[in-house]
Amino acid sequence: MKREVLAELLEAVKSGGVSTSDALEQLARLPYEDAGMAKIDHHRTLRLGLPEVIYAEGKTPEQVAEIFRRMADRGGAVLATRAGAEAWNAVKAQVQDAEYHALARVIGLRERHAATLHLGPIAVVCAGTSDLPVAEEAAVVAEYLGVKVSRIVDVGVAGLHRILSQREALAEARAVIVCAGMEGALPSVVGGLVAAPVIAVPTSVGYGAAFGGLAALLGMLNSCSPNVTVVNIDNGFGAAYVAAMMLRAGAKSA
Amino acid sequence: MKREVLAELLEAVKSGGVSTSDALEQLARLPYEDAGMAKIDHHRTLRLGLPEVIYAEGKTPEQVAEIFRRMADRGGAVLATRAGAEAWNAVKAQVQDAEYHALARVIGLRERHAATLHLGPIAVVCAGTSDLPVAEEAAVVAEYLGVKVSRIVDVGVAGLHRILSQREALAEARAVIVCAGMEGALPSVVGGLVAAPVIAVPTSVGYGAAFGGLAALLGMLNSCSPNVTVVNIDNGFGAAYVAAMMLRAGAKSA
């Protein structure tokens, strides 16, 4: 669109319909970033095939359904995170092909001719069963982003044999997402077992001095394994997004 | 002493030298706790053979030396913790038999006829070499309290094989003291490996979001291993004291 405007202007300059000095003024005042930046954004979406994402928390079911439907109409993939049952009911009434992942609280719509899971694999690891909703948000989102996911559940550090018995699955992973609440020690342990980046997700699981995930967050930021990075508390979505970004960017560099 | 005063008073009542109502008054006003409480304290020291302890931080070398000498004159064991080289120079000029443990910053004087290390063994574990001073404070103090100590050094969770290779030493321990800074994950891992109480000592090792030991402290308080308890940041002395107390109290119950 913007591109067309530019083309028209240039044609007018060529044809003499607009003087170069007038054109110069127009270009100097051009809200270029609308064109330029949006183009980049557009390019990125096209190249990466990333679905658009709705953060459903704090929106009414009707709002979520309306936005979802509009995005679906544009034909690409759509995701809504932090979506409860009511939001799901509203969405499915409007968009037939949408799917609901209840534990992950994610509503998704795949592109019609979406590629298979062609990136990864990654592992999504969680310390306890209470961390599962966050881990599932990460796993489901990663799959919508085209990443193959291996789920490893309930492998907290108090019983090391549980995580140690998963070393083969971990060894295959190109990136590992580790979700843990309480003391948040699992990323450090996993970080020592793999030759891949570890994306740590502190969860709000715990009580008392867990302070809503603060203990796990601080633990992960201070990890003695140097291959650990951290995202916000309960941010399974962000971890999946970063993992997909890593795989795509890494693929480019090969 | 106090006991004698009481005995005298009762004799005086018996002989009629003091009326019962006067005795009643005296007893009601008796600073009983001086007798009673001090006696308990005295009993405890006698029974446990615990040395008296000086916290040297914030005292001048002269003050440390003076207190140390007075305690030594009473004939029992003496300990000074958080004692630097200057305090040690001051003490050794006054008390010939004292010994200095530089890394632990502990000055000690053993009882002349002290029992051998008859309690334990315990293990004192530390995550990294930077945690060593705290671990040594724990180990040295425990030994002065009659506990046999097995030292396990530099076994942080980023390389699990290091702690796993120490399982035999851990299995023998009646209690385990674990010192760790940064994310403080080691106590949870050790807690899962042993059938003994774990006393976790967060250390101030780390930087940035370690916040002077706060991250490790919160991590340990939220340990997913239920056999973990926690003492103050850098409090190696307290951990050793509690471990000795456990072993003595446990011995009583056998």
Place this chain on the structure above:
Amino acid sequence: MKREVLAELLEAVKSGGVSTSDALEQLARLPYEDAGMAKIDHHRTLRLGLPEVIYAEGKTPEQVAEIFRRMADRGGAVLATRAGAEAWNAVKAQVQDAEYHALARVIGLRERHAATLHLGPIAVVCAGTSDLPVAEEAAVVAEYLGVKVSRIVDVGVAGLHRILSQREALAEARAVIVCAGMEGALPSVVGGLVAAPVIAVPTSVGYGAAFGGLAALLGMLNSCSPNVTVVNIDNGFGAAYVAAMMLRAGAKSA
């Protein structure tokens, strides 16, 4: 099970059915920790007779009941902590012999031929009546772990005679669990009265600058009594578990 796999492999080596170099490869890749670590875990449970524990918070009544029933079917003791009335209703419909301790919010099932209370005694002390639920969680759990418990209630430091009048019960205790909210001063006072380890449990009782138990937690971590260790806020279960661990470990060392 795993053991059988190993035995089979060795027999095959002996019989020549598998070459030593092939066996070597298999052993090198063996997920040994499944065997080894699980065995240790198994050993520990057998040796200590510890019941399995379900943390009911955040689980549906149905989930708690289902897990409880499965564990009960295996014949050992079972505990569920932080269990409300609804969880209890779900469990008792499935497991006839289960018992509910409403104040402690603990559901328990004793082993059929469980030993009597053969460890301890310990004292469970609480500062105010509001701290009772946490104290009862500790007391009930300790009893399920085979520990004899002496309960001492409402002995806050603002009226010292209350705790002083309990000195005999305290003197007998092999370990003392002290639950207190607000300023959390009771463990320091009790620590000075006994020659046993004190496990301090900060509670979330209080308001304003109590900050959900933070004030009590910090107070206990800074206790001037060196025989005090600390567990997480409201963690009555953990305190009982540590106390039982101490007594067992101590018994071994006798």
Place this chain on the structure above:
Amino acid sequence: MKREVLAELLEAVKSGGVSTSDALEQLARLPYEDAGMAKIDHHRTLRLGLPEVIYAEGKTPEQVAEIFRRMADRGGAVLATRAGAEAWNAVKAQVQDAEYHALARVIGLRERHAATLHLGPIAVVCAGTSDLPVAEEAAVVAEYLGVKVSRIVDVGVAGLHRILSQREALAEARAVIVCAGMEGALPSVVGGLVAAPVIAVPTSVGYGAAFGGLAALLGMLNSCSPNVTVVNIDNGFGAAYVAAMMLRAGAKSA
């Protein structure tokens, strides 16, 4: 002075030298607070005989000496708190009758015809010897404010007999200042022993999770003894000032 200005104006109105409307304007613009408020301040100082106080921290020795000398010249009592040896050297060179209280870090000058210690007595209690400088600041300042002080030292709650043996001194006190670091439990215990207000002073004594006095501060704010109030960390001066204020105000109400 100001009063005179007002009187003059009114006389001028009466004599017709100033019209009422002009006087009205003058009165409306009158910086009354200069008169009124300053008068109150003046009255307060006169009535209470309170010395003027210099907070020496962050001032050069020369500045402290200069301000001290000027105040001394006006003939009343003067106090400088948080004053080190250098400030003292500077002051004594200028004001002959000044006295230095090294432990309390207070420089004082008594009024020539100052009343004897006619208020109180109060007790100034400190938990450990490290709290002594703060306690001495409180005690010395209280004495300069005309209050009789009974010092009670090293009576921390880990050895209750120490504070219990001081009950007589405590019983006589009209107010009790309690200085304590670490867990700050002593004010609660003292609060339960006396029928007088307790002014709690948290000190920065401690390490690790003491967080520079925060643990003691929170503990004292959450005291289970309802007769406890709190001042800032290490604020011995403030505690003494409040105690004096209480005694004076109380005296008025008798």
Place this chain on the structure above:
Amino acid sequence: MKREVLAELLEAVKSGGVSTSDALEQLARLPYEDAGMAKIDHHRTLRLGLPEVIYAEGKTPEQVAEIFRRMADRGGAVLATRAGAEAWNAVKAQVQDAEYHALARVIGLRERHAATLHLGPIAVVCAGTSDLPVAEEAAVVAEYLGVKVSRIVDVGVAGLHRILSQREALAEARAVIVCAGMEGALPSVVGGLVAAPVIAVPTSVGYGAAFGGLAALLGMLNSCSPNVTVVNIDNGFGAAYVAAMMLRAGAKSA
């Protein structure tokens, strides 16, 4: 009671019915503090005429009513703080003469022959109308403790003329309780206006960076007026108790 036991023992010693050595043993084991400390407590209640106080928060209406009735039966004054409408309904069904102060959330029962308001006066000041419930808790409790109260409402520092116009009432006060949320600046301003102790009560009024009263609490602890002390957030009861204690203790010293 206890006293009688002692008297009997002494008579038995005198008469020879008990040997002095047996008596010595009994005395050494005597739970003296039961006698001694309880006596003090008893004395204090008698001397001060303080009603017993129930903290109703976290208790069921039935529990509050039951405790209230029992205390009322003993004939003295009774107070329940933090009591909602339901607790009040339960209490009034059991204790006819009880009164409810809805804004203050206090239930009270006066002693039949209670003295008139013979102490004070004090002023209870609050910054905004939202602080009123805390201020009323302070005012009502103070009145039950025999203190005459002058209420000063809605005099926040953003409109100084409001507090300045109350200077006469403030000047008469023997102590001033100041309740303020948000930035908590009012106690400093009041502290500069009066020659009496100021008891500052931070309230949880505010939002955002008020952090539930933390901003007001820190402000009050750092007051530049030296006659300010602080109690816990929303602790109107404590402020009233301390004020009453001051007046009584002050009266003694006159």
Place this chain on the structure above:
Amino acid sequence: MKREVLAELLEAVKSGGVSTSDALEQLARLPYEDAGMAKIDHHRTLRLGLPEVIYAEGKTPEQVAEIFRRMADRGGAVLATRAGAEAWNAVKAQVQDAEYHALARVIGLRERHAATLHLGPIAVVCAGTSDLPVAEEAAVVAEYLGVKVSRIVDVGVAGLHRILSQREALAEARAVIVCAGMEGALPSVVGGLVAAPVIAVPTSVGYGAAFGGLAALLGMLNSCSPNVTVVNIDNGFGAAYVAAMMLRAGAKSA
């Protein structure tokens, strides 16, 4: 009014009806601030035409309606902030001309002959749609204060082209209010784009380590753009008030 009292007194002095010394006493005791300060307040309202503002949070709908009606009766403009639907229902039943701004949660009543929007313009910018309620509170309040407002919505820094495309609107603004939650980065970016003061409003939008707006608040306080100032979390009202004050004060100085 007060002025009349003064005038009368002065006339009486002039006429001799009141002696100068009596007048002096009256003037010395005069609650001058009632006159003086209230006059200033009155002047300010008159001069600025600022409506009176009711903070509705924590008040019952009836209370809000009652206060609103009384203020409306006095004939000026009235505002109620943080007002929900129930408060609105109560107000509109009493004050016909009131208007409700649902998203902003503001109830307003314009002065009958109110000036048009004669100040500004300012821009009110918000980072995301979740920040809209706070931004609308700011925008609506500013308009009631006579300021022309340009709304710029959903221009978070993750897509710079959105804010860059609004540079013309920003360039016209005499002041910019920027509302942002999460990391709160938008004010810094806007600050670099404009030659006007930026008033940053952190919002409580976010989760986890957003800590209820703390992350945004700290970010804004540390802004690398020197033209940024900050108000409390979610304080749209305050930002609008400050902006209006700036424009009025600036206008004066021209």
Place this chain on the structure above:
Amino acid sequence: MKREVLAELLEAVKSGGVSTSDALEQLARLPYEDAGMAKIDHHRTLRLGLPEVIYAEGKTPEQVAEIFRRMADRGGAVLATRAGAEAWNAVKAQVQDAEYHALARVIGLRERHAATLHLGPIAVVCAGTSDLPVAEEAAVVAEYLGVKVSRIVDVGVAGLHRILSQREALAEARAVIVCAGMEGALPSVVGGLVAAPVIAVPTSVGYGAAFGGLAALLGMLNSCSPNVTVVNIDNGFGAAYVAAMMLRAGAKSA
């Protein structure tokens, strides 16, 4: 420069030397922001006459002097804040006309033909003498920015008459900067006295629970005066910059 490039391109299009599609590509890739944004920046500096500012903290004296000299060579005004004596010595050796404001720690160089102080006046108020360096930084910087400044010193809220006596100076101010440490109450009080925006600067003055300026910062953010905004702790420079920005922006709107 950039403009020329554009002009050239357009001429080439016109002359047919570049095809419109090639020109379109070039325009789409144009690093427009280099031209556009920098131009805006340039415009802003020219229009406002703002000096360039060096933050000297963390730079060596040589670095400060070198940057200062280069800026001075370009002929405009220059400021260096947080500059100690050593930085000053280095600067004055290189730039003869520079001036040093020791208390403010500001080095300045005025433009040769700088306008007189043509904006304002503003008032810079500080609560205590310890806040003076921060207040002086604000005052000196404001003067370099062309603002007339009225200094009001040592008017803390504990003695209200001090600030009340300055009401005339305050009333003239178009904006007021208030610097205060400890409880930070002064901005609320000043905010109530003036009809102008108040820029509050919390200072790190204080000890204990002042927590390095946190208490003052929170107090100011929660000010009950709605015309108060806040900048970072000790950020006198920022406050002055914002005040100047307000006055310039306000002037535009007149």
Place this chain on the structure above:
Amino acid sequence: MKREVLAELLEAVKSGGVSTSDALEQLARLPYEDAGMAKIDHHRTLRLGLPEVIYAEGKTPEQVAEIFRRMADRGGAVLATRAGAEAWNAVKAQVQDAEYHALARVIGLRERHAATLHLGPIAVVCAGTSDLPVAEEAAVVAEYLGVKVSRIVDVGVAGLHRILSQREALAEARAVIVCAGMEGALPSVVGGLVAAPVIAVPTSVGYGAAFGGLAALLGMLNSCSPNVTVVNIDNGFGAAYVAAMMLRAGAKSA
């Protein structure tokens, strides 16, 4: 080694020298993790060619030099981070080929036949010149890990044109490391400009409410750009390590 032991055992089983049941026992007790885990570690180092890293902070120059020399003797690459000039002097005296990067405080030794920079490129971006040491630590470490680095300096968000003019360099980056102190807003802005993972490094640059990097840390954790992850404050090393890990793991998946 360990492998040999296993081989021997298997041969003995085959030859009948050891019974299968005895072999089973030996295998069950085998400290397998020594072999297995260490082998993995070894493999990882071989495969990735990662140098060994010494954290020099808290070690004496002699200790750093000694460890460095030993590692160098083994022939591989070596890195020491947080190394000051004294550590460098000690190292260069022992290891001739070592190099010092003063700004980054890194001492490095390249492998003799090290590969060229074959991974990447990545961009290392820093907000201000004060963040340079952290950014250089990241850049230098990344280069030692075989990653090509593009440095982008001083592009803080207050002047957007600076970062926007670097879009080409950013677009080429496979991963972007962003170092920023103060409000830490730069990663969000960069995150919106690139289709690559952003590793955010909060720095301790700033003062007042920056709280040693906490403000930047919280800002980054709450980034509205979903491709942002975070490491500890000032942890340039960790960011580089993660970036290298990403590129290697990504390369594998291509």
